[in-house]
Amino acid sequence: MALLWAVFLGLSVAGCGSDPPQKKSSPPPSVKQGQYIFRTTGGCGCHTDTGNEGPFLAGGRSIATPFGTFLSTNITPHPAAGIGQWSEADFIKAMRHGIGPDGTRYFPVFPYPSFTRIARQDLRHLWAYLKSVPPHPRKNKPHRLGFLFRWRFGVRVWKWINFSPGEYRADKGRSASWNRGAYLATALGHCGECHTPRNLLGAPKSSWYFAGSEDGPDGELAANITPHRKTGIGRWSEADFSWFLETGVKPDGDDVQGLMGEMIENGHQHLTAADRKALWEYLQSLPPIENALVERE
Ligand code: HEC
Incomplete structure (x- = not known):
């Protein structure tokens, strides 16, 4: 039964197809705006091995998860070691659909289930910025994964069940700043x-949305970042x-x-006051969920 569901969902997701063609009127991508998106x-x-003073965005940082240890990849514009040979369309496909230019299906440790919601124009700015950083020749290394998770075929099944691509759609019943915060x-x-928190398949549990994860x-x-007064950030x-x-x-x-x-x-400290306010407005609107993970006074 579950398999039938998976196939059904897979077909409906596959039907969503690729991005609509670029509108002629959209302004050219800007490195400066891309830097803000990046922030x-x-x-x-995750793409800078900060603990070992690794080069900026050249990958190699290990990220331990319950499914194994992933090693992040080089996303500098180096033509051989990084993503220097990608086109803008390749980048948009990776972020929107979790698929590399050579057809690699990315493990969802690369958070494309969220990045798929980024607006196309913002992805274009971000790409312009990434192309502007210094290229670095550091080579990628293979991930060290638990045996069940080694096959990228598993990613297909995971995606059928858990992934729906597509840009963030504004909720017209809410304010512009709430929508900005949600985005x-x-x-x-x-x-x-x-x-x-995630279930055994590694999918976020929707009823525990933003309630924190061990x-x-x-x-x-x-921590729990819902507005629950005792266990979240409600106070x-x-x-x-x-x-x-x-x-x-x-x-x-x-200190965090x-x-x-x-x-x-590296990022959020540069947010504008309006963006910090918008994020707060969105977080405050979430249902408070009781989940005591940390001691609160
Ligand atoms: C890469 C994983 C990751 C992402 C993405 C992330 N966080 Fe966190 N966040 C953490 C971890 C881990 C902690 C715990 C750090 C600590 O308490 O010192 C934390 C702590 C926090 C806290 C402090 C909560 C408390 O009560 O101590 C807040 C608030 C917070 N994050 C908000 C956010 C917001 C808002 C976003 C999105 C804009 C976000 N986080 C994205 C991993 C993440």
């Missing part, structure tokens, strides 16, 4: 990739949240650690 994602920190959280900032990247605990003020994104300091004075800290340092 809203948290600076693609920042669910597409660019991909907050749910770490802050939503199996965050590298086994780090990613934070908007100013607390804004300060947190600017500095990495929490309301209790603790790990990947979240890197995302803030």
Whole structure:
């Protein structure tokens, strides 16, 4: 039965096809705007091996997950070692559909289930920015995965069940800033990739949306960020949240650690005040979920 479902979903997803052709009127991509988009994602920190002072975006960072250890890839524009030979269309396909130029189906540790929601024009800006960073010759190494997860064929099945490609669609019943916040959280900032717990198949549990996960990247605990007063961030003020994104300091004075800290340092600290406010508006609107993962005062 489950298999039938998978096939059915697979066919309907496959039917969604590729992106609509580029409208003539869209402005040319801009490196500067691309840099801002890059920062809203948290600076693609997984692709820099920060702990070992690795070169910017040249990959090689190991990311432990319950399914095995992945080694991030070189996304500098180096023609042989990086993605220098990709076209803009290749990049958009990878981000929208999780498929590489040679047909490789990416493991969803590359968060394309969120990135698929990024608007086409923003992807074009981001691509312009990525092409502008210094190329680096560091070669990619194979992932070290549990035996069940080694086959990329498994990714097909995973995608049939869990993945629906397509840009973020605004909710017309909500304000423009709420929609901007939702777009920042669910597409660019991909907050749910770490802050939503996953089931045994590695799919985010939708009823635990943003309620925190014990199996965050590298086994780090990613706290409950729903507005639940006791177990989430319901007692934070908007100013607390804004300060947190600017500095990495929490309301209790603790510094944020790990990947979240890197995302803030390489990305979120540069968000505009309007974008920080929009993110807050969206997070505050989520259903509060009780999930005590960390001690709260
Ligand atoms: C790559 C994984 C990852 C992504 C993506 C991510 N986070 Fe986090 N986040 C973490 C981890 C891990 C922690 C725990 C760090 C700590 O407490 O020192 C954390 C902590 C936090 C905290 C502090 C919560 C508390 O009570 O201590 C907030 C708030 C937060 N993240 C918000 C966000 C928002 C908003 C986004 C999206 C814009 C986001 N995170 C995206 C991994 C992530």
